[in-house]
Amino acid sequence: MLGRYSRSAMKVQKRVYAGETEPVKVYCRLKPCPTAERCITRIDKQTILLTEPSSEARGNRNPRDPKEYKFSKVFAENADQKDVFDEVALPLLRDLIRGQNGLLFTYGVTSSGKTYTMMGDAKHPGLIPRTLDGLFASIHEVQAPLCVFKPFVPKSYMTQKEIAARLNGFVIQDEYSASQERKAQEKLKRKILQSTNGQNQGAFSGRKRDSAFPEIQVDNFLRYSVFVSYIEIYKDCVFDLLQKDDSVDANKPTTLRILKDLRRGVGGTYFVAGVNEIEVQNADEALALLERGQTVRQIASTKLNAESSRSHTIFNIRLVAAPIEDGVIQEDVFISLLSLVDLAGSERAKNTENGAERLKEAGKINNSLMGLRVMMETLRQKQSSKNGPIREKAIGGDAGFRHTKLGTLFQSFFDEQGTVKMIVCINPASNQYNELGSVLAFAEGTQDVRTALRDDPYDTKGRARKAEERERKRQEQALEESRQAERAKRKAQEMEASAHSTYQEEHSKRRSDITMTFHGFLLHDHTDTRTLPALAEYLEERIRRHKQMAASLMEQETEFARRLAYMTQQNTTLKRENLAFRAHLSHRDDQFDELYKKYQSLLEESNMNHQHKIDLGRELQDLMDAHEEERKEWQRRLQEESLRMEEDSDNFRDENSLEDRRKKQATASRVRTMVQRVNESGSTVTPSAPTISNSSTLDSSSRYQLRKTTIAKSSTSKKVTCTTDSANRQPLPHYNRRHNAGGFRRNSRGKLLVQTSEKRVPVGTIMKPSSSVMKRSVSKTRLNMEDFMDVEAYALEHQDADSQGNLQTHYYKADVIPTCSGGRAVVFSDVETLTQTDPQAESVEMIVEKVSRR
Numbered sequence: 020m021l022g023r024y025s026r027s028a029m030k031v032q033k034r035v036y037a038g039e040t041e042p043v044k045v046y047c048r049l050k051p052c053p054t055a056e057r058c059i060t061r062i063d064k065q066t067i068l069l070t071e072p073s074s075e076a077r078g079n080r081n082p083r084d085p086k087e088y089k090f091s092k093v094f095a096e097n098a099d100q101k102d103v104f105d106e107v108a109l110p111l112l113r114d115l116i117r118g119q120n121g122l123l124f125t126y127g128v129t130s131s132g133k134t135y136t137m138m139g140d141a142k143h144p145g146l147i148p149r150t151l152d153g154l155f156a157s158i159h160e161v162q163a164p165l166c167v168f169k170p171f172v173p174k175s176y177m178t179q180k181e182i183a184a185r186l187n188g189f190v191i192q193d194e195y196s197a198s199q200e201r202k203a204q205e206k207l208k209r210k211i212l213q214s215t216n217g218q219n220q221g222a223f224s225g226r227k228r229d230s231a232f233p234e235i236q237v238d239n240f241l242r243y244s245v246f247v248s249y250i251e252i253y254k255d256c257v258f259d260l261l262q263k264d265d266s267v268d269a270n271k272p273t274t275l276r277i278l279k280d281l282r283r284g285v286g287g288t289y290f291v292a293g294v295n296e297i298e299v300q301n302a303d304e305a306l307a308l309l310e311r312g313q314t315v316r317q318i319a320s321t322k323l324n325a326e327s328s329r330s331h332t333i334f335n336i337r338l339v340a341a342p343i344e345d346g347v348i349q350e351d352v353f354i355s356l357l358s359l360v361d362l363a364g365s366e367r368a369k370n371t372e373n374g375a376e377r378l379k380e381a382g383k384i385n386n387s388l389m390g391l392r393v394m395m396e397t398l399r400q401k402q403s404s405k406n407g408p409i410r411e412k413a414i415g416g417d418a419g420f421r422h423t424k425l426g427t428l429f430q431s432f433f434d435e436q437g438t439v440k441m442i443v444c445i446n447p448a449s450n451q452y453n454e455l456g457s458v459l460a461f462a463e464g465t466q467d468v469r470t471a472l473r474d475d476p477y478d479t480k481g482r483a484r485k486a487e488e489r490e491r492k493r494q495e496q497a498l499e500e501s502r503q504a505e506r507a508k509r510k511a512q513e514m515e516a517s518a519h520s521t522y523q524e525e526h527s528k529r530r531s532d533i534t535m536t537f538h539g540f541l542l543h544d545h546t547d548t549r550t551l552p553a554l555a556e557y558l559e560e561r562i563r564r565h566k567q568m569a570a571s572l573m574e575q576e577t578e579f580a581r582r583l584a585y586m587t588q589q590n591t592t593l594k595r596e597n598l599a600f601r602a603h604l605s606h607r608d609d610q611f612d613e614l615y616k617k618y619q620s621l622l623e624e625s626n627m628n629h630q631h632k633i634d635l636g637r638e639l640q641d642l643m644d645a646h647e648e649e650r651k652e653w654q655r656r657l658q659e660e661s662l663r664m665e666e667d668s669d670n671f672r673d674e675n676s677l678e679d680r681r682k683k684q685a686t687a688s689r690v691r692t693m694v695q696r697v698n699e700s701g702s703t704v705t706p707s708a709p710t711i712s713n714s715s716t717l718d719s720s721s722r723y724q725l726r727k728t729t730i731a732k733s734s735t736s737k738k739v740t741c742t743t744d745s746a747n748r749q750p751l752p753h754y755n756r757r758h759n760a761g762g763f764r765r766n767s768r769g770k771l772l773v774q775t776s777e778k779r780v781p782v783g784t785i786m787k788p789s790s791s792v793m794k795r796s797v798s799k800t801r802l803n804m805e806d807f808m809d810v811e812a813y814a815l816e817h818q819d820a821d822s823q824g825n826l827q828t829h830y831y832k833a834d835v836i837p838t839c840s841g842g843r844a845v846v847f848s849d850v851e852t853l854t855q856t857d858p859q860a861e862s863v864e865m866i867v868e869k870v871s872r873r
């Protein structure tokens with residue numbers, strides 16, 4: 020619960036300076052109200068009275084008492100924008116130029132004039148355009164060239180501590196690098212400004228400008244630059260309204276990226292990481308960016324289904340300054356920030372339109388506004404205790420700043436970092452009564468919160484100390500130089516004296532020569548014709564020598580002047596080279612940074628790859644180990660198995676050897692009886708001719724019966740039948756058309772080329788193609804390519820001997836197919852083999868012989 024606010028703040032009116040504290044100043048601005056009935060009356064410059072409207076009071080059993088609220092100043096309904104600027108924003112602008120941070124926000128119910136106060140329009144420019152105009156009017160003579168101040172970019176070799184100390188800060192660039200970046204910066208600005216398709220652009224360019232600004236003292240020993248950024252906070256999400264990469268078109272609502280990272284930067288102020296901050300050189304540029312931001316906001320809000328007034332906007336002006344010495348801007352950079360905030364309208368949920376989304380939105384807005392109120396109240400309570408802490412940090416960070424994005428960004432200003440001011444905008448119409456009580460109570464209570472200014476923000480003491488130090492060094496140097504000059508002078512005097520004495524000696528010698536000679540010229544009278552010509556000759560000689568000496572002196576002078584000019588020229592060239600070299604060096608530095616970054620990332624990648632390689636090696640080793648294990652296991656099993664088989668076969672052999680011997684003996688006696696019988700009949704045994712038969716009639720029990728295989732051509736079934744003994748009956752093979760003696764493509768009508776061996780053994784058997792094919796065949800022993808051109812089939816007859824020495828004739832059959840390149844491909848499709856054996860070789864005697872040998 021928020022407590023009641025006291026008015027003690029009003030007592031603290033005196034201006035405070037660095038190291039001291041001051042209360043948050045709250046101003047009240049009344050919006051012109053056309054209706055007659057109103058609930059707010061301005062009593063005096065600082066007081067307003069809130070009265071319950073008669074319409075409300077009639078239905079209320081307990082009518083509320085009128086209540087007075089006091090503020091730093093109450094602007095009447097007819098107060099113009101300039102009045103508000105002079106009273107509220109001008110001191111903040113002064114502070115900004117003095118290096119102090121400042122926060123100014125407008126607060127109030129929807130449509131109470133917050134945006135009007137902050138922005139205004141071309142005819143009535145609000146606080147932002149006026150602040151920008153005032154700022155540039157003050158610093159234009161001491162403005163640094165564009166891009167001399169460059170936002171700090173962390174380098175890969177910096178430690179986290181070094182980075183943290185300079186985050187969101189600036190560095191100084193040399194002229195060469197600045198000129199390199201200038202074009203890119205201009206291009207970026209153009210791109211951002213053009214990206215709104217010119218919508219709403221330039222409304223402020225024709226704004227009404229004040230003829231003169233109150234003079235603001237600037238430090239002439241500093242050089243300034245201005246950077247602006249513009250963000251929106253909607254439903255506690257931060258959006259960059261100057262984001263550079265999206266073109267903004269009313270027909271194509273843009274998507275604003277959410278920036279999540281709020282960080283503490285240099286000087287302890289919070290900033291939105293990744294926000295686009297643009298250097299501007301005049302108020303028009305800054306306002307064009309502001310308008311662009313507003314257009315983006317309107318277009319984006321259409322997409323978000325939100326009205327622009329449902330979000331908070333923050334326009335940040337950062338003034339960057341650095342001392343200049345001997346025309347060179349020094350590295351000591353000072354930054355001050357002025358945040359101009361247009362808060363979303365505070366309204367009660369019951370006043371919002373129906374709809375869950377709207378209620379949620381209102382809830383978020385009220386949350387952040389309520390967060391703000393809670394923060395203020397906590398600070399107020401803590402600070403109200405005697406010698407209570409001023410800084411939020413000293414309070415222990417429990418003031419609730421970091422619960423919302425808005426709170427986090429406001430925190431810096433309550434942390435010994437600057438001045439805070441608030442304008443509470445009031446619509447005095449009577450229908451606003453219910454809203455105004457809480458708004459005014461909060462606004463009045465906020466005045467009890469104190470903030471502290473930064474102590475010596477431009478480090479005036481430090482700079483004075485440094486200036487003293489420099490002066491001391493300069494004096495010491497001057498003293499040393501004067502001593503050296505004295506010494507040199509003395510030496511020069513000595514040298515001069517010695518030269519003089521030498522000269523004197525020489526001169527006196529010459530003089531004495533002359534004098535001596537003169538002594539010889541003793542004129543007796545003007546008719547002394549002996550002395551006078553000699554004297555004239557002597558004088559002429561003297562004159563000639565003088566001329567010679569003058570010419571030599573002139574020559575020496577010319578030579579000296581030439582040398583001096585040469586050295587001056589050399590010096591200028593060297594200076595220029597030195598400058599170029601420095602620029603080059605800085606460029607190299609940047610390149611080095613880039614390369615170092617790349618090197619780091621490659622190193623990381625290589626480390627990762629190395630680790631990956633180690634992991635893969637380990638995996639491979641594991642797999643190999645597993646494989647080796649498996650192989651050993653299999654070997655072991657194989658050994659076991661072969662041992663077992665050996666044992667089995669030994670047993671089997673033992674069992675069968677007896678049986679075998681018995682069978683052999685029986686067979687031998689049977690054959691012997693047969694032979695005997697044949698001998699008795701007196702005839703010889705000849706193998707029977709092959710017969711066409713469907714079955715064997717031989718004794719199936721005999722292991723040595725003659726198997727007669729007959730190949731027959733059945734005219735009806737065209738099947739090859741194979742007769743075997745019934746015990747070893749095999750499944751009947753099927754006839755394959757390919758094996759037909761034709762064997763070539765069925766419908767082939769082309770010629771057949773038969774290649775036979777030169778030393779062909781005539782077989783004269785069945786292995787011949789069908790007669791129709793044979794009629795078209797050509798037989799050759801040696802072939803060349805042309806032979807294949809007009810044939811469709813090819814047969815190769817090949818003969819050799821088998822392992823028994825029997826003749827084998829192979830008949831390879833192939834189709835000859837033309838190829839696309841005009842050649843011929845030979846595709847073998849079949850082979851017939853005929854083995855011829857001698858039936859005599861298997862005579863009964865031989866069998867008997869064989870059997871008896873076994």
Ligand SMILES: Nc1ncnc2c1ncn2[C@@H]1O[C@H](COP(=O)(O)OP(=O)(O)OP(=O)(O)O)[C@@H](O)[C@H]1O
Pocket residue numbers: 049050051096127128129130131132133134135136327328329362363364365444
């Ligand atoms: N002091 C004033 N003088 C003249 N017109 C005003 C004044 N204050 C506000 N207005 C007008 O009132 C209307 C609403 O004002 P404005 O948009 O500034 O309200 P707001 O508080 O910013 O609303 P929201 O919370 O919706 O953003 C505008 O048309 C504006 O021109």
